Amino acid sequence: MALDEFTRSHWYAIGRLEDVPDGGSRSTRLLGHDVVAERRAEALSIRLKADGAPLKAQERYGHVWTTLHDDPRPLYDIPEFEEKGRRLVTAGCVSVRCSGLRAVENFLDLAHFPFVHAGILGVEEQATVEQYEVEPDRNEDELWATSCKFYQPRAAATAESGQVTHYKYRVPHPFSTILYKTCPIRDDAWDLIGLFIQPVEEDLSDVHSFVLVFDEDNSDTDLLHFQQTIFLQDRFILENQVPRLLPLVPGSETPTRADASSIAYRRWLRKKGLTYGALPAIRAA
Amino acid sequence: MEEASLSSWTAVGLSAAVSPGTACRALVGDHDLVIWRGRDRQVRVWENRCPHRGMRLSYGFVRGDRLTCCYHGWTYDGEGACTLIPARPDLAPPKAVRIGQYARAEHAGIIWAASGSIGMEAPSFPGDWIGCRSIAIDRPREEVDSHFASGRFILSHPDQHGEINRIACAPSLNGDGVHRIELHDSHLFEAVLCAGQPVSGTQTMLHVSVRPRGAAGKHGEALRHVSDWLKEVRTLVENRRAGIRTLGVPRARLPHILERDHGPG
Ligand code: FES
Ligand SMILES: [Fe+2]
Numbered sequence: 157m158a159l160d161e162f163t164r165s166h167w168y169a170i171g172r173l174e175d176v177p178d179g180g181s182r183s184t185r186l187l188g189h190d191v192v193a194e195r196r197a198e199a200l201s202i203r204l205k206a207d208g209a210p211l212k213a214q215e216r217y218g219h220v221w222t223t224l225h226d227d228p229r230p231l232y233d234i235p236e237f238e239e240k241g242r243r244l245v246t247a248g249c250v251s252v253r254c255s256g257l258r259a260v261e262n263f264l265d266l267a268h269f270p271f272v273h274a275g276i277l278g279v280e281e282q283a284t285v286e287q288y289e290v291e292p293d294r295n296e297d298e299l300w301a302t303s304c305k306f307y308q309p310r311a312a313a314t315a316e317s318g319q320v321t322h323y324k325y326r327v328p329h330p331f332s333t334i335l336y337k338t339c340p341i342r343d344d345a346w347d348l349i350g351l352f353i354q355p356v357e358e359d360l361s362d363v364h365s366f367v368l369v370f371d372e373d374n375s376d377t378d379l380l381h382f383q384q385t386i387f388l389q390d391r392f393i394l395e396n397q398v399p400r401l402l403p404l405v406p407g408s409e410t411p412t413r414a415d416a417s418s419i420a421y422r423r424w425l426r427k428k429g430l431t432y433g434a435l436p437a438i439r440a441a
Numbered sequence: 442m443e444e445a446s447l448s449s450w451t452a453v454g455l456s457a458a459v460s461p462g463t464a465c466r467a468l469v470g471d472h473d474l475v476i477w478r479g480r481d482r483q484v485r486v487w488e489n490r491c492p493h494r495g496m497r498l499s500y501g502f503v504r505g506d507r508l509t510c511c512y513h514g515w516t517y518d519g520e521g522a523c524t525l526i527p528a529r530p531d532l533a534p535p536k537a538v539r540i541g542q543y544a545r546a547e548h549a550g551i552i553w554a555a556s557g558s559i560g561m562e563a564p565s566f567p568g569d570w571i572g573c574r575s576i577a578i579d580r581p582r583e584e585v586d587s588h589f590a591s592g593r594f595i596l597s598h599p600d601q602h603g604e605i606n607r608i609a610c611a612p613s614l615n616g617d618g619v620h621r622i623e624l625h626d627s628h629l630f631e632a633v634l635c636a637g638q639p640v641s642g643t644q645t646m647l648h649v650s651v652r653p654r655g656a657a658g659k660h661g662e663a664l665r666h667v668s669d670w671l672k673e674v675r676t677l678v679e680n681r682r683a684g685i686r687t688l689g690v691p692r693a694r695l696p697h698i699l700e701r702d703h704g705p706g
Pocket of ligand 1: 491493
């Protein structure tokens with residue numbers, strides 16, 4: 157399958173900074189191509205394994221990024237990474253047997269909390285998803301879901317009791333998504349949790365997750381454990397969804413009003429002409 | 442290769458393996474099935490895919506006579522119609538949502554399924570059968586079938602006096618992949634029924650029931666013998682393909698099963 161231009165034009169995280177230490181290298185796979193990242197005398201270089209062709213490289217948000225495109229669109233900004241007092245915790249990548257698009261859609265989904273993350277991010281007695289807004293930004297380069305709220309018995313590693321958590325979601329990239337949730341210890345701030353997904357193949361994804369929070373109490377390990385517990389619950393779902401690729405044909409699955417973000421995400425992908433990791437409508441065209 | 446399809450009745454599990462309140466998964470070639478039983482004791486065989494977002498329903502949970510998907514809790518009644526969307530309890534679930542159903546039946550302690558349009562009666566087997574065991578064999582079903590058809594299996598067990606009885610298993614074929622073996626000389630069994638589920642081009646799940654003879658107190662012993670025998674059936678079927686002649690396997694390792702001479706008689 158030829159790679160669509162939209163997917164090809166993006167930057168992808170292929171590992172954490174510490175995964176490519178000085179003098180070290182990391183072999184991985186991106187969009188069906190073997191790539192090698194190396195650091196010699198502090199300088200990072202990335203190339204295609206097949207013919208050694210150099211790829212563009214950059215280091216941002218605690219990760220190493222590359223692209224298969226000669227003239228990629230700029231990597232999106234996450235201004236919160238500049239804010240003082242935040243801690244970045246990365247979990248390293250987890251391989252998931254599904255399209256990265258399925259993983260993004262799952263991340264945007266509120267309705268699964270009471271079932272998949274029962275007792276942590278939701279309870280079945282309060283499963284109703286209130287209306288929320290989903291919109292593309294002005295240039296349709298990203299999607300935002302705002303004014304989401306949900307009752308959570310243990311919303312974060314710092315939370316000791318239940319609370320109504322307020323959420324915003326940002327999809328700045330077809331294979332990246334960031335969640336902004338009310339910080340349990342600071343009224344004026346949002347905690348960030350995000351996924352940088354590395355599409356290894358159409359139906360195989362390396363998911364790099366990060367947490368960027370104001371938190372003085374929990375150790376990195378506590379924060380990691382919490383995120384890992386959540387993510388493993390999601391992985392079980394993702395690996396048991398049929399089909400593994402995201403169906404973009406309207407009518408192949410059954411969204412309702414509680415699935416506004418899924419509807420908008422799929423519509424956005426269709427509009428951008430994305431086919432990689434998706435089924436199958438645009439492909440036929 | 443045999444087309445793995447559900448155009449004829451196919452064994453997909455032992456009745457006893459799907460107790461009320463549980464759901465499980467069965468594969469028949471490209472067909473991914475969820476088998477579940479409500480508190481009403483009715484077994485259902487559906488497409489293993491939630492119409493909402495594609496989650497396998499075999500991981501769902503049975504509540505009363507309904508099946509709830511584990512992803513967002515959409516709940517389906519016995520006919521496969523959605524009755525509840527927990528995220529929007531105010532919303533009447535879309536009528537168009539209905540899960541694909543397979544025809545199903547329970548006979549001889551085995552659950553049978555066929556594609557919905559079958560129009561043929563499920564196989565029925567008179568007498569009192571007890572589900573014994575399901576065993577996975579790493580060979581396609583037609584290969585398992587040909588072993589049964591050749592009548593090579595010999596079931597042996599001690600008789601009342603402790604003498605070893607060897608009973609040649611001359612099966613009668615009841616349609617695709619179903620072998621009924623009548624054992625007139627055994628004090629433990631009247632018959633054994635072996636029904637193969639073509640899981641994939643390389644794997645068969647054999648579901649086996651027995652019709653024991655004699656007092657109920659002896660049934661445990663009968664089931665144990667058949668269960669041991671099945672392990673040996675598997676060894677024989679899997680090894681032959683790998684080129685290991687059964688005759689080369691020390692007899693001590695195959696106490697219950699022998700290959701019959703190919704000569705006359
Ligand atoms: S996928 Fe089954 S309820 Fe959403
Ligand atoms: Fe989740």
